[in-house]
Amino acid sequence: MKLTSKGRYAVMALVDLAKFNDINPVSLRDISLRQGISLDYLEQIFSKLRKKEIVQSVRGTQGGYVLNKKAKEIKLTNILDAVDEKVKTVQCKKELKKGCNGKATKCLTHNLWDELETHINNFFDKKSLEDLVQDNIERRV
Amino acid sequence: MKLTSKGRYAVMALVDLAKFNDINPVSLRDISLRQGISLDYLEQIFSKLRKKEIVQSVRGTQGGYVLNKKAKEIKLTNILDAVDEKVKTVQCKKELKKGCNGKATKCLTHNLWDELETHINNFFDKKSLEDLVQDNIERRV
DNA sequence: ATAAACCCGACTAAAATAGTCAAGTATCAT
C-alpha cells in the first residue's frame, strides 16, 4: 500500500484549485504559496493530472490550470490513480501467475489484503472533490 | 500510510504459527521454509512481536514460538502496531501542534486522512488471527 | 558436548520519495 506526500499534495492542490476554479485559471505559483508545496514538484504532479484529463492547462500570462470536469465527478480514486498512488496493499497482486512470495499457491493472507484493498477503494470511490471542498467550507464557518 | 512486507510477513508468520500452535513451539526455521521468508528477517520481526507480548519464545533445541494469547484475542491492529506498521495516512498527524505542512492551520485535507485512518483501523480492529486461520482452512476444503 | 534454536546489534544494497535544476515553449499585456 502506498499513500505518500505526492498523493496528498495532489488532493490538496486540487481542493485549492476547486475553490478558485469558477473565477480564473489558478497558477501553480499561487497554489504553491498557499499550500506550501514546492512549485517544481507541483509541476510534476499537474503534468500527470493533465495527462489523465483531470485538469486543463492555460498557457501564458494569467494562465494556470482549471478543472476539466465538475468537482462532483472527480473522485479521489481518479486523483490518486493519476499520480500513481495505486492502492496496492501488497506485491501478491503483481505476480498472480506464480502466486505469492514465489510459491505456487496463494499466500496465507492473500484474501485479507484483497479485502483491505476493496475496503480502501470503496472509501476513495465515494469521495469526490466536491465533498472535500464542501467539508472545508463548512468547517471554516 | 505504511503497509509493507514487514507487516505482511508478520501476519503471514502468525497465521502459520497459529495453525501449528496447539502441538509444539514452532521454530522460525520452519516458518521461514513454509512461507519463504528470510530467517534473519523473521527473527527481527519476532523480536518485536515478543516485546509486545503477542508471542512467547521457548529457547533451546525443540524450541520456537507460541502464541501468548488466544488467536481470537489477537487483532491485526496489535500485530501491525508491534512491527511498527503504524497506519499513518500522512505526516499531518505527527506535527499537530504546528498544523500541517508547517502552516498554522489544518491542511485542506486533514479531515479526509483522519477519516481514512479510522476507516482502515476499523477494518484491522475487527479482524483477528482466528478469523484468518479460519478463512484459510475453509478455502482449502 | 553439541546441535538446535532463540537473541541482539550493526551493517548495507537497493528502491522509493521528495524534491531540484535547466532549458525550453506559449501567450498575454503593454
Place this chain on the structure above:
DNA sequence: ATGATACTTGACTATTTTAGTCGGGTTTAT
C-alpha cells in the same frame, strides 16, 4: 515587438525507507 508570466519536459540528486544480511552471542534438550 517584447518582456514577463506561466506551463512543459526531462534529467539529476539527496535523503529516507525497506528488506534484508552478517556475526556474534546465549539457552537448553538430547
